[in-house]
Amino acid sequence: MNFSELAKVIEVVGKDRGIEKSIVIDAIEQAFLVTARKKFGIQGEYEARYNEEDGDIEIYQYKNVVEVVGDPIIEIDLESAKKLDEDVEIGDQLGIRIENPNFTRVDVQTARQIIFQKVRDAEREILFAEFKHREKQLITGIARRYERGRIMVDLGKAEAVLPQREVIPGENFKPGDRIQAYLTEVVMTNRGPEILLSRTSPMFLVKLFEIEVPEIQDGTIEIKSAAREPGQRAKIAVISVDKDIDPVGACVGMKGSRVQNVVNELQGEKIDIVRYSDDLETFARAALAPAEIENIMIDGEGKTLDVIVEEDQLSLAIGRRGQNVRLAAMLTGFKINILSKTKLQEKFKKAADNLMQIVSVTDTKAQILVQNGVQSIGDLSAMTPESLVEILEVSEEDAKQILQDTLDAIEKGEIQLDIEEEEELISASAVPAYQGAIKKGHDDTNEDDEKGKFSEAEKRLREELAAFKLK
Numbered sequence: 001m002n003f004s005e006l007a008k009v010i011e012v013v014g015k016d017r018g019i020e021k022s023i024v025i026d027a028i029e030q031a032f033l034v035t036a037r038k039k040f041g042i043q044g045e046y047e048a049r050y051n052e053e054d055g056d057i058e059i060y061q062y063k064n065v066v067e068v069v070g071d072p073i074i075e076i077d078l079e080s081a082k083k084l085d086e087d088v089e090i091g092d093q094l095g096i097r098i099e100n101p102n103f104t105r106v107d108v109q110t111a112r113q114i115i116f117q118k119v120r121d122a123e124r125e126i127l128f129a130e131f132k133h134r135e136k137q138l139i140t141g142i143a144r145r146y147e148r149g150r151i152m153v154d155l156g157k158a159e160a161v162l163p164q165r166e167v168i169p170g171e172n173f174k175p176g177d178r179i180q181a182y183l184t185e186v187v188m189t190n191r192g193p194e195i196l197l198s199r200t201s202p203m204f205l206v207k208l209f210e211i212e213v214p215e216i217q218d219g220t221i222e223i224k225s226a227a228r229e230p231g232q233r234a235k236i237a238v239i240s241v242d243k244d245i246d247p248v249g250a251c252v253g254m255k256g257s258r259v260q261n262v263v264n265e266l267q268g269e270k271i272d273i274v275r276y277s278d279d280l281e282t283f284a285r286a287a288l289a290p291a292e293i294e295n296i297m298i299d300g301e302g303k304t305l306d307v308i309v310e311e312d313q314l315s316l317a318i319g320r321r322g323q324n325v326r327l328a329a330m331l332t333g334f335k336i337n338i339l340s341k342t343k344l345q346e347k348f349k350k351a352a353d354n355l356m357q358i359v360s361v362t363d364t365k366a367q368i369l370v371q372n373g374v375q376s377i378g379d380l381s382a383m384t385p386e387s388l389v390e391i392l393e394v395s396e397e398d399a400k401q402i403l404q405d406t407l408d409a410i411e412k413g414e415i416q417l418d419i420e421e422e423e424e425l426i427s428a429s430a431v432p433a434y435q436g437a438i439k440k441g442h443d444d445t446n447e448d449d450e451k452g453k454f455s456e457a458e459k460r461l462r463e464e465l466a467a468f469k470l471k
Contacts, residue, residue, distance in 0.1 A: 019122050025050045027118035031111040032057050039107060040098070041073040047095065059098040065090050120192075127158050128193040132186045138207045139183045139197065143173040153179050153197060160195035168199050168267050169231040180265065182207055200230040202330075202434035208265055209236065212258045213251050221247045224276040226434040227330030231267055235287065235327045237276040248273045274331065280305075284336070287328035291317035294341055304335045314340045333435055351375045360405045365392055381406045 010024045033048040036059050040046070045062040063076040065088055076096070081088045088094055103111070141153035141160060151162040151173055162181060173179060181197035182204040188194075198204060206226050215221040221240050228234040238247040251273045252259050259271055277283040281296045284305055291313045297306040309317045317338050318325050329336045339347075352366040354376060361369070361380075372391045374380055381403070388399035 019119060019126065023122045024119065027115050027122065028057065028111075030118060031114035032059065034114055035103060035107045035111045036061075036098070036101065038110070039101070039103065043071075044073045059101050060095045061098055062093050062095050065092045065094055124188070124192040128186060128188050131155075131158060131183070131193060131195050135183055135186055136203065137183055138180060138204075138211070140178065140180045143175055143177045143179050145175060151179070153181070155195065158193065158195060160197050162197040162199070166196075166198040166200050168269070170267055171199070171231075200228070202226040202228050202234075205234055205236065205262070205266070205271075206434055208262045209251060209258075212253070212261050215240075215245060215247075215250045220245055221250055224435070225331050225333070227327045228269070229323060229327065231269055233270045233272070233323055233327060234266070235272045235274055235331050237274045237283070237287070237331055239276040248275055272327075280332070280334075284328065284332055284334070287331045288317055288324065288336075291324070293317070298334075302335075303333070304337065305332070306337045306339065308339055308341050308344055311340050311342055314338065355380060358402065358405050358409055360398075360402045365402075368392055377406060377410070381410060 010021060010028070029048040029050055031048075033046055036046045036048065037044065040061060047060040047062065049058045049060065050056075051058050063074055063081075065078055065081045066075045067078060067090060069075045069077050076094060078088070078090055081092075081094050084096060085094060139155065139160070141155040144152045144154045144159070146152070149164045151164075151167070153160040153162055160181075160183070162179065166181075166184075167173075179197075179199075181199050182201050183195065184198045184201060184203075185196045186193055187196070203226070205228055206223050209223060210216045213221065216223065220242050221238055224237045224239055226234065226236040236251070238251055240247040240250070250258075259273065263269060263271060272289070274283075274286045274289065277286065280298055284296055284307070285293045288307065291309060293307055293309055293313075295308040297308075298304075299306070307317065316324070319327075325336050325338055348367075348370050351370045351374075352363070355361050355366040355369055355374070356363060357377065358380070368391060369380065374383070374391075383403065385396055385399040385403060388394065388402060389396055392399070392402075394402075
């Protein structure tokens with residue numbers, strides 16, 4: 001590369017690679033600055049400037065003006081300096097242009113490598129910024145090849161990676177196939193930006209609905225949360241800010257056209273569209289559809305829902321291989337325990353029988369204790385006289401007697417401390433899922449409100465169980 005070619009190189013590189021002219025010029029200046037230091041002495045101070053009019057690089061070496069030169073690389077005597085600039089004084093720094101650098105082929109090759117490296121770095125930064133801006137959006141590309149089990153997707157300016165775990169089960173892409181996916185993350189690596197895609201993320205489902213449903217795009221309908229088991233089943237919770245618009249109907253579309261388009265893109269994945277409610281019990285009932293729920297007990301502090309159903313609704317609530325309850329747990333953000341009403345009654349009866357091992361605990365007292373959450377003798381022994389007085393409505397002396405009888409029985413080893421849990425409890429935890437504005441709803445619910453809600457729901461259940469008369 002000679003200096004007369006620089007202008008052409010700058011123009012071609014900028015046009016072909018989409019890099020600003022100033023970036024290419026800066027790369028060239030930096031490259032020749034490094035080369036000058038290697039050739040003329042690294043302890044010197046240099047500057048490389050691109051002269052746009054001549055298309056040349058000008059190399060300047062800066063020296064301190066002194067009376068007696070100790071190091072000719074960084075110093076110049078006053079007499080020699082005056083010949084270059086008559087106004088210079090001792091203590092000034094003088095920039096001297098190196099007229100004929102006489103760079104060798106090795107010097108030029110070094111500069112060329114530095115230029116190309118800096119241009120590549122600039123190119124990577126541009127790509128990173130462009131695709132970083134498109135994170136959390138849908139993106140479309142062409143499948144090119146498989147690389148270590150990953151699908152490399154051509155996005156035009158860059159390649160993206162679709163890991164096998166992010167492909168919907170049963171999908172098989174061939175080179176040349178069009179791929180639509182959710183851009184999860186863009187990270188900078190030593191080889192440039194790595195663009196990661198997903199077709200299994202709940203957000204892929206959300207973005208597909210945003211495309212299909214204009215009311216979501218304009219903000220009339222909001223998707224509050226979404227949960228998926230890719231390729232099998234999904235649930236989304238929607239709400240409308242306009243009371244005259246049915247959010248579920250809008251997402252389904254005329255004759256199911258809108259939801260069907262999403263289903264087709266997801267390889268036939270069944271989608272349940274649920275109406276969101278700020279009332280957690282109402283929302284949980286909708287999330288567990290098509291099962292009919294008898295009662296729901298809410299533990300706001302432990303983020304747990306105990307859901308009671310009739311025997312004939314148990315399989316519907318749980319779903320095939322627990323799928324329905326798992327998706328409902330993801331959708332609500334709460335752990336969900338499913339119990340049949342019969343099993344719960346059996347559990348309460350066992351708990352009452354267990355408590356009646358204490359001589360001063362009658363049948364009535366045992367039932368009241370169980371209905372207030374005291375499930376074992378271990379629970380009873382941890383209570384205070386004051387709490388017993390409040391729950392059982394007995395005198396303080398009677399409360400103390402019950403606690404004393406409990407401790408005596410435990411010390412003598414005459415009782416079984418805890419009942420055996422024989423009932424089948426189906427539980428599903430709230431694994432990660434898309435939850436947007438739902439966090440502003442249930443997650444930030446006032447603790448006192450949750451406690452009150454727990455009491456109200458539990459009261460209804462206890463009243464019903466009291467009528468059952470545990471014996």
